[in-house]
Amino acid sequence: xxxxxxxxxxxxxxxxxxxxxxxxxxxxxxxxxxxxxxxxxxxxxxxxxxxxxxxxxxxxxxxxxxxxxxxxxxxxxxxxxxxxxxxxxxxxxxxxxxxxxxxxxxxxxxxxxxxxxxxxxxxxxxxxxxxxxxxxxxxxxxxxxxxxxxxxxxxxxxxxxxxxxxxxxxxxxxxxxxxxxxxxxxxxxxxxxxxxxxxxxxxxxxxxxxxxxxxxxxxxxxxxxxxxxxxxxxxxxxxxxxxxxxxxxxxxxxxxxxxxxxxxxxxxxxxxxxxxxxxxxxxxxxxxxxxxxxxxxxxxxxxxxxxxxxxxxxxxxxxxxxxxxxxxxxxxxxxxxxxxxxxxxxxxxxxxxxxxxxxxxxxxxxxxxxxxxxxxxxxxxxxxxxxxxxxxxxxxxxxxxxxxxxxxxxxxxxxxxxxxxxxxxxxxxxxxxxxxxxxxxxxxxxxxxxxxxxxxxxxxxxxxxxxxxxxxxxxxxxxxxxxxxxxxxxxxxxxxxxxxxxxxxxxxxxxxxxxxxxxxxxxxxxxxxxxxxxxxxxxxxxxxxxxxxxxxxxxxxxxxxxxxxxxxxxxxxxxxxxxxxxxxxxxxxxxxxxxxxxxxxxxxxxxxxxxxxxxxxxxxxxxxxxxxxxxxxxxxxxxxxxxxxxxxxxxxxxxxxxxxxxxxxxxxxxxxxxxxxxxxxxxxxxxxxxxxx
Amino acid sequence: xxxxxxxxxxxxxxxxxxxxxxxxxxxxxxxxxxxxxxxxxxxxxxxxxxxxxxxxxxxxxxxxxxxxxxxxxxxxxxxxxxxxxxxxxxxxxxxxxxxxxxxxxxxxxxxxxxxxxxxxxxxxxxxxxxxxxxxxxxxxxxxxxxxxxxxxxxxxxxxxxxxxxxxxxxxxxxxxxxxx
Numbered sequence: 018x019x020x021x022x023x024x025x026x027x028x029x030x031x032x033x034x035x036x037x038x039x040x041x042x043x044x045x046x047x048x049x050x051x052x053x054x055x056x057x058x059x060x061x062x063x064x065x066x067x068x069x070x071x072x073x074x075x076x077x078x079x080x081x082x083x084x085x086x087x088x089x090x091x092x093x094x095x096x097x098x099x100x101x102x103x104x105x106x107x108x109x110x111x112x113x114x115x116x117x118x119x120x121x122x123x124x125x126x127x128x129x130x131x132x133x134x135x136x137x138x139x140x141x142x143x144x145x146x147x148x149x150x151x152x153x154x155x156x157x158x159x160x161x162x163x164x165x166x167x168x169x170x171x172x173x174x175x176x177x178x179x180x181x182x183x184x185x186x187x188x189x190x191x192x193x194x195x196x197x198x199x200x201x202x203x204x205x206x207x208x209x210x211x212x213x214x215x216x217x218x219x220x221x222x223x224x225x226x227x228x229x230x231x232x233x234x235x236x237x238x239x240x241x242x243x244x245x246x247x248x249x250x251x252x253x254x255x256x257x258x259x260x261x262x263x264x265x266x267x268x269x270x271x272x273x274x275x276x277x278x279x280x281x282x283x284x285x286x287x288x289x290x291x292x293x294x295x296x297x298x299x300x301x302x303x304x305x306x307x308x309x310x311x312x313x314x315x316x317x318x319x320x321x322x323x324x325x326x327x328x329x330x331x332x333x334x335x336x337x338x339x340x341x342x343x344x345x346x347x348x349x350x351x352x353x354x355x356x357x358x359x360x361x362x363x364x365x366x367x368x369x370x371x372x373x374x375x376x377x378x379x380x381x382x383x384x385x386x387x388x389x390x391x392x393x394x395x396x397x398x399x400x401x402x403x404x405x406x407x408x409x410x411x412x413x414x415x416x417x418x419x420x421x422x423x424x425x426x427x428x429x430x431x432x433x434x435x436x437x438x439x440x441x442x443x444x445x446x447x448x449x450x451x452x453x454x455x456x457x458x459x460x461x462x463x464x465x466x467x468x469x470x471x472x473x474x475x476x477x478x479x480x481x482x483x484x485x486x487x488x489x490x491x492x493x494x495x496x497x498x499x500x501x502x503x504x505x506x507x508x509x510x511x512x513x514x515x516x517x518x519x520x521x522x523x524x525x526x527x528x529x530x531x532x533x534x535x536x537x538x539x540x541x542x543x544x545x546x547x548x549x550x551x552x553x554x555x556x557x558x559x560x561x562x563x564x565x566x567x568x569x570x571x572x573x574x575x576x577x578x579x580x581x582x583x584x585x586x587x588x589x590x591x592x593x594x595x596x597x598x599x600x601x602x603x604x605x606x607x608x609x610x611x612x613x614x615x616x617x618x619x620x621x622x623x624x625x626x627x628x629x630x631x632x633x634x635x636x637x638x639x640x641x642x643x644x645x646x647x648x649x650x651x652x653x654x655x656x657x658x659x660x661x662x663x664x665x666x667x668x669x670x671x672x673x674x675x676x677x678x679x680x681x682x683x684x685x686x687x688x689x690x691x692x693x694x695x696x697x698x699x700x701x702x703x704x705x706x707x708x709x710x
Numbered sequence: 711x712x713x714x715x716x717x718x719x720x721x722x723x724x725x726x727x728x729x730x731x732x733x734x735x736x737x738x739x740x741x742x743x744x745x746x747x748x749x750x751x752x753x754x755x756x757x758x759x760x761x762x763x764x765x766x767x768x769x770x771x772x773x774x775x776x777x778x779x780x781x782x783x784x785x786x787x788x789x790x791x792x793x794x795x796x797x798x799x800x801x802x803x804x805x806x807x808x809x810x811x812x813x814x815x816x817x818x819x820x821x822x823x824x825x826x827x828x829x830x831x832x833x834x835x836x837x838x839x840x841x842x843x844x845x846x847x848x849x850x851x852x853x854x855x856x857x858x859x860x861x862x863x864x865x866x867x868x869x870x871x872x873x874x875x876x877x878x879x880x881x882x883x884x885x886x887x888x889x890x
Contacts, residue, residue: 669848
């Protein structure tokens with residue numbers, strides 16, 4: 018009995034194990050059969066799928082292999098999209114090594130419908146200009162197809178897509194994209210990263226460039242709601258270490274409406290992470306970033322704030338017509354209008370206006386409006402174009418500030434966008450006009466080159482070089498980021514400039530011939546200030562205002578044109594004062610030294626020592642009697658003057674000196690009184706700028 | 711009856727005379743007030759002079775003596791001191807009589823009042839107006855002068871140097887306005 022029971026028990030144990038094995042085996046066989054059947058089906062449908070796809074796009078689709086993976090995935094390998102005119106793959110192409118499409122088993126089995134739920138693209142690669150031309154050719158069809166497709170939930174994932182931006186074969190360049198797009202009912206969600214990586218060619222001569230370092234990623238997050246003729250933009254956020262941008266609005270009937278704000282750090286320090294890190298190091302970096310990550314935005318290192326954005330644009334790809342784009346830039350209202358063309362060589366025509374006076378923080382409250390127009394294109398990493406700039410000043414805010422308007426026209430302007438290029442800007446031709454106290458002063462420049470010397474977290478240095486009116490102009494500008502605003506310091510040197518060509522700049526002041534050299538410095542803090550020294554040698558002064566007055570008043574025609582050996586002066590100017598110090602004029606017949614100050618009320622404070630040769634004074638009948646007082650050993654008479662009062666009606670005093678004392682000794686008192694009376698009559702008969710006395 | 715007729719004639723003549731000579735009688739009062747003011751000022755009785763000038767200003771706003779009355783009231787109020795009223799008088803004086811020989815000295819009073827009130831922007835404006843009041847050329851002299859006899863009979867003198875203007879009243883330095 019025992020043996021039977023035992024045998025029965027053994028038989029029972031064998032019977033218990035077999036169903037599971039049998040079931041698993043059957044399942045595996047069924048799966049294999051199903052896989053084989055579906056792979057055959059997929060293989061035979063490949064041509065039809067390609068044919069259908071090619072009817073919906075302007076380009077040509079090619080698929081290497083198609084394969085079914087249990088339970089709900091179809092893999093496509095070596096997918097290419099090419100222009101129909103190109104038959105070879107070496108032409109323009111969009112290459113995707115691996116595409117995985119997942120479908121709904123439920124719909125497939127129960128409803129007999131093949132509905133794709135998820136598409137994943139792995140490592141697609143394309144050149145940026147190929148992508149642009151693909152979009153130009155296919156955008157309309159793709160958008161139409163998208164709008165005609167039945168609304169089903171779908172997900173599109175793109176992993177490590179590479180946009181090849183290489184321009185110079187010796188320097189490979191590219192941007193990596195990760196994207197996760199989810200369409201659920203009417204809601205569209207798009208998230209991912211963009212990353213500028215570093216590439217290098219491997220040591221072997223042949224071979225594709227490989228990624229050697231990964232840049233700081235730019236994260237984007239978009240949520241939209243599909244509506245008729247477009248979609249609502251519930252949220253579009255772009256975030257990176259040096260940038261935070263948030264937008265919302267709508268795109269309807271190709272009219273884009275956007276609101277938002279942005280914070281930018283314009284002094285970024287780019288960081289790269291080696292692409293060859295081991296897993297252990299990557300994990301450590303991940304933990305470090307988790308510890309330091311904060312949910313909010315860091316504003317401490319941001320120096321540009323763009324808020325209250327309000328934009329409206331019409332899109333007819335590739336053209337974008339900006340009807341208006343208003344925003345607040347660091348508390349300064351601004352607006353932009355114009356057109357942008359997103360073709361192979363992007364171009365734009367923009368009108369930009371700033372209103373500094375409406376800013377609470379902008380120090381120069383009399384700058385009413387800054388208006389600039391720009392027309393240009395981007396070619397080979399260079400922004401080229403021409404533009405105009407006008408700065409309008411409010412006389413009511415600062416009646417003593419003499420400048421009314423500064424205008425400029427800039428032609429053949431180039432900005433170099435290549436980070437490897439030292440030059441940042443070249444200006445072929447510029448005309449600048451400044452309206453000052455009712456007069457227009459013009460300055461022409463040509464072939465100005467600006468290069469970026471040093472880039473640091475808080476400091477930028479620009480070097481400027483340019484030919485300048487027959488001589489040269491060189492300068493250096495330091496821009497230092499401060500706690501509240503940036504500080505600008507600059508030094509420019511002039512060398513051998515032809516003063517005779519500066520008539521349009523120095524109108525109503527002097528007609529000068531000669532070569533000018535000097536130094537001009539400009540600083541913005543603690544307040545705007547200009548200073549420097551100027552030196553002119555071996556030249557001529559014609560119609561100089563002060564000499565003209567002396568020539569007319571005292572009958573000294575030689576003073577209308579004075580040949581000099583040297584004219585020099587140091588100067589400083591700010592909104593409070595204009596000062597000329599160490600004034601020096603050396604010539605055969607006239608020597609001058611002294612200082613001349615003008616304050617913000619246009620009041621003069623000056624001392625000038627004027628030495629006139631006897632030969633010059635002998636031209637005038639008024640001086641001949643005085644000359645007889647001095648013997649031949651005295652080659653010139655020195656007149657020391659102090660000046661004060663209004664610039665166009667100055668008070669003057671002939672200061673005591675040895676020469677004055679000698680003259681006074683020889684002149685009777687009544688002659689002195691006559692001279693004083695004549696001077697008073699001369700002053701009173703001159704047209705007075707002052708109202709009545 | 712005859713007496714009544716005579717009485718009526720007298721009354722009628724009286725009314726006619728009043729009508730004909732009423733205005734000149736009022737004008738005469740204005741001149742009288744002015745003469746009294748001048749006389750009181752010369753006698754050093756500034757309080758009485760102030761009363762008469764004030765009466766002219768109050769009762770005869772279109773008077774030919776309004777110019778003197780305004781300056782006198784400004785001068786008197788400054789001495790009290792009632793700077794607000796003095797400033798009001800001098801401001802009216804300058805606005806209504808820009809050609810007056812007393813204008814420069816009215817500016818000096820206003821400058822002093824602005825300094826007392828520490829009104830820096832007004833100080834700057836008045837300083838500029840005083841310093842540019844007239845252009846001076848000093849060849850052999852160190853300064854030029856201008857004198858003004860005020861309605862209260864005080865001698866006001868302005869001395870123009872190359873770098874400042876000094877004001878004296880009755881020989882005492884009253885104000886100094888300098889370029890620096």
